[in-house]
Amino acid sequence: MSKVKNMYKVFISSVQKELQVERKTVKNMIEGDALFNEYFTPYIFEGRKAAKSHSAKKEYMENAAECDVYIGIVGNEYGEKGKDGLSPVEREYNEAKDKCVYIFIKGKKDDAREKETVKFLKRIKDEERGHCYKRFETTEELLEIVRHSLVDYLKTQGDIFKGNFEDRPVKDATLADIDDEKIEWFIKTGTAVKRLKLPAGSKPFDVLKHFELLNNGKPTIAAILLFGKKPQKYFRISEINCAHYPGVENVKPMISQHVYEGTLFDQVDNGAAFVLGAISRAVIQKPGRADFDRPFEIPEFVVEEAITNAIVHRNYALLGSVQLGLFADRLDIWNPGTLMKGMSPDMLKQVHSSRPRNPKIAEVMFRAGYIQKQGTGIAEMMRKCKEKGLPEPEFKLMTSDVLITIGRDIYTDEMMKKADLNERQIEAVKFVKIKGKITNAEYREICHVTDRTALRDLTDLCKKHVFGKKGKTGRNIEYFLNRHKPDKADKK
Structure with a gap:
């Protein structure tokens, strides 16, 4: 299985020293998983020199802003504050908060956490944005909830789906990609052949709902293939x-x-x-x-x-x-x-x-x-x-x-074998299928035989009703497949 063209970027954030093991373990799990490494590119700010330099800060902030998935691992420590009074972790969260956010909190209780950490958790608790918050005790528990979270993400993106492939929502597609005129044509056509009966005044959106061509309000693969303005924008293979x-x-x-x-x-x-x-x-x-x-x-x-x-x-x-x-x-x-x-x-x-x-x-x-x-x-x-x-x-x-x-005719390979045609005769039949006719001279040329052998083979083909012939004698005789024989209507 080859990697998808546009892989999802996963930004893994935590206080560097306190949760270094957890952060690296999550990254290694994503890179080593047979499914995840096809879809995700994980990023952690490890091994960078001059981590406090301006260029380093710019790099990790840019990566946080560009990510598709933000994984924040929170422990007891808040982290070193900058001039803005924020830790790197909170700063990274602010850049990524409008993306898909997963917050994983180490420990069931908050007693040992620094006050700033507790305040940070309260500030980022945003259920309206659909952020996910889960707690863990061990690294194994962390890996398990990360796996489930990333699988859920792939499901929401339509990359993995339990149902039929045609029912998946098309990523980035909207109702603006649907051709209303095509749906109106479908209504008229289906009604004309008496196979479609919809309520009077049905609109294109009603048709999509009626045939279950929407998934959470988004056009499905079936909807785009059937009624899309430009289906090949999303499915180049549909041709x-x-x-x-x-x-x-x-x-x-x-x-x-x-x-x-x-x-x-x-x-x-x-x-x-x-x-x-x-x-x-x-x-x-x-x-x-x-x-x-x-x-x-x-x-x-x-x-x-x-x-x-x-x-x-x-x-x-x-x-x-x-x-x-x-x-x-x-x-x-x-x-x-x-x-x-x-x-x-x-x-x-x-x-x-x-x-x-x-x-x-x-x-x-x-x-x-x-x-x-x-x-x-x-x-x-x-x-x-x-x-x-x-x-x-x-x-x-x-x-x-x-x-x-x-x-296109009855002269299949199986039929010719049953008719006991030799290899020369089979080649002649194929020649006539292309050219429409064959002469004795052409038969001799393509089969490399004498005039006597050619005449014997052609006569046998006529006896077996594979070939018909027109012309009287000699060079004027042409042989053709019986399906090509002109009838009276053709002559007119």
Whole structure:
């Protein structure tokens, strides 16, 4: 686990000589803890030369002012007073009092404390600011309450959270980061598809409350991803990276590439448009009519459902974006994360209970008509692919991703093996997927075979109904995949 970019600064303050051991022990604990050393940088004024010099005082005062967390350890002694009548500890507290303050007091009784120390404790007791005051007897007790306090701090900052990741408040985000127009669009869209019914006159804030997208008044991760003005300001990884390849392998140059940002709705819309704008559309005349149907090569529902599932169910706690690759023979979509516990790729292909990783995001997307509910979306994808004569979508668990593959034709590697095609014929099929056709001369060139072998292989492909051909004899004959065979409507 790598350290977070902006670590929290912890200023540890106490009378130097009296509580030197406690101060160093707390610092060492933070630096040696597997969790805390990822989030906190502790500071103590130890080992500095000329501690009473002007530059030294300036240094520790600046560090106190810049800290995120102030830990004050108070014992019996008040400390040496300066010209202002204050000890260094009280001076440091004054610089940090508007930050997160933890005061740990050694000893259960105040009888042995200096009068100035008792007065200091009374002066700094500020419950309204939310300061924490706890007492301890031993160093072990001190370390225990420091651990609990720092864990509580990380929870309030949203760095560690028991619930779903999407429910965490977004640090530094406010309601000003929410796009009211996007919420108003959501209300209209959800109402139009008859999946959303809110009280008349509902405002954007009411929608956030209704779908539990606020945490202590702050927008949650789900709220920013769904309705944020600039979601990538807080979540750079929230994007869909789309690439269109001319062949069947992930190699450059690409035909086109786009990275789409914005809300999750924007990413779904743009990702689907990228695919649907690139795949083929047949031209089929309707029986007895002058107009035509133009169905997509891959059913539109299948494309949209696959992309939406990847964006809705990905793990937003992981680095990496949703990746979409459109190849000559298939559509691949990778989304960061693994399947939910108890789920398997085979279970996805059946009607199953809905187990969303991000239930709030899934609920909002459902209300807007973007996804199916009750785990029926993938089953519907399977049915539509079958109706189209396409292979079933495949789901694979990778190391840290889920990959869905949707074939653009029936000629998958598995199908070609079942058809008993040799390696030359398989290469020829891949060639035609890219080029659209192949001649005897091209077959000889890419497979390095004689004319007789090429003719035998091509004839076999035609007998197996993998290839069709046009042209009469010799050089005029071109072979193509049966899915590319032009019908009467195309000729018109």
